[in-house]
Amino acid sequence: MAALLTLNAGSSSLKFSLWPDGVTRGAGGQVEQLGGAARLVFDGGDGEEAREIGPVDHAGALEVILDALAPALAGRRVSGVGHRIVHGGADRRGPARLTAEVVAELEALAPFAPLHQPHNLAGLRAARAVFPDAVQVGAFDTAFHRGHPWVNDTFALPREYYEAGVRRYGFHGLSYEYIAGVLAAEAPELHAGRVIVCHLGNGASMCALKGGRSVGSTMGFSALDGLPMGTRCGQIDPGVLLYLMDRRGMSAGEITALLYRESGLKGLSGITSDMRTLEASDDPRAGEAIDYFVFRLSREIGAMAAVLGGLDGLVFTGGIGENSALIRARAVERLGFLGLAVDEAANAARAREIGAGPVRILRVETDEESVIAAAVRAEV
Template sequence: MSVLLTLNAGSSSVKFAVYEAANAPLLIVAGEVDGLGPAARLIVNTNPATKRDLGPTDHAAALHAILAALRPILSGRQVVGVGHRIVHGGGAFTAPVELTPDVIEALEAFVPLAPLHQPHNLAMVAAARQAFPDAVQIGCFDTAFHAGHPWVNDTFALPRRFYEAGVRRYGFHGLSYDYITDKLRADCPELAAGRVVIAHLGNGASMCAVRDGRSVGSTMGFSALDGLPMGTRCGQLDPGVLLYMMEQGMSREEITSILYEESGLQGLSGFSHDMRTLQASDDPRAAEAIDYYVFRIRRELGAMTAVLGGIDALVFCGGIGENAAVIRARVIEGMDYLGLSLDAEANARNATRVATGPVPILVIPTNEELVIARAVSAALHP
């Protein structure tokens, strides 16, 4: 049997899936290495699921563990295609492409714009090429969903020469938004044709304003730092803070580490980037970190609604968006003026529809792996 493999390297996890290589990919097994760092865990969603603590694990070690776990599953099966999540495609890559050496070289230029992701994404490509030399390698880009959004959401108020040189708002989490909009088209076509705000809330977090299935606004911009606070990333920041850091003698490397790895929920709480840990803590700093996280989501929800000129539906997705009922409740509290109100019981059980007001509020588990698998299948079956 011919199969497809998908690899989705995030900042704190590596998700993977194996699909039957059909025109419509059929899932065989999926899983992830979660909690990259000092205490990672491998989960393979067999029946029953298998779980194994890996201890200190980086992205390279995670891939090694994944391939070892998949060895018996892939026995007797040929991997004919491997699909990769690539966070940054710049302005040139707005659709899935085969990852040839020339393409890979071009994508390496975007490493400074997504240092938590792009190096690991490309390392996965190199390892997959070595492990499966005869398989086609396809890259799918988080920035692609936002290609073509309005100029006012694409530019910064800098001299024009910077925009022409590619300094613009690209937007991210596009694979997740692609899946959610496709799911809405299939299940709720009347909502898909309207004004939808999608909140992708996980270790990385952003929000997207979607009209008729197309991105018209995003909280993220030139890099994956902007907008909402995240697990370890700062979110929106006055550029004057960076000038201040430079004046204090901080190096580029020190500033990069602070913004990408020491900020967000981690920096505000002082001890964890994991929402589950923060919610279980009685440390007042954890409560303050959550307060700020919720405040920024509420602020950006209002902004995205303004971009759309109203709201016909709100969708929560991502690890926090799908599972943290308390966070959803706090975001929606007092939002009746937008037509948003929650059914407390439905919200507590993470139901798909959790609204009591006139504007639907949905909780939809995202599936970036399926988006990637479909792209690989399309390349194999043009």
């Protein structure tokens, strides 16, 4: 099989992996801190190297990535390119070839995911220009959640809005699909039970898994809902938005910028959206931002446990979930009534099993790129 390439565009990063024989992961990395002092982190097989590349957007990041991959691609034909597409709509339950018809459908969904969808599709266009003969495949973050019960899928609005697509979609589905696969392989009894997965990063959400299937999510119609995030607000009273429009005279564009780019940890701290910097800071505003983040984590873990009707396991993943022992410990410190407790030594050592109570707690590094690669392999 010829080489495959996977592209995973997040709100502040663009991850990539080259699969030189279509199966084995080769060179890869990411361009991180997009929109700011971006840098390329590249691993060609001899360890990671990082270099500053200055301010770039997602399109500029892709140019940097393709330039870095040029030596590894020399003489290799790329037969397929896989793309993480955040929004797949109400009916798409699995990956799809990105034909002109499918792309038109996805472009129409851009208002539902304005921070991600345009970048996902920009990556597709750039990849087509470089690899015109390759099969382009989309793997959708929303697809994993399409089996939700109706009560977890709707809002209490007139039915016509639900039929028009105003419903809870859920996101981070590729990450949750990967975690479900890890549980099936390593802990089948846990996979068969009731598990909450906390995907915590610049974008953050939780998923309630029952028997490996999504039955609830903290994210809803857009990737704004639920937990506070790096620059996104999370749950907010709709009355606040009415107030901003009516009394503050803010336009839809101004509110969009506020909710997506200026809120969350960045807005609460007035310092940064980066949890690493906040944890290292002695500014009281940094501590308050962390306090709010942890409070919402605890609250939503309780809510997801109610959705599941009990709890057998809790999984932390994502950039913060995988790397912050502080956040993992504080998230469960008031949840002993659910059977949750952290083993301090195991947590500090970044062990797989970090729980000390009757409910298992795991730290699992997610791998959305492998899910995307599997989707491409099925099409080439």
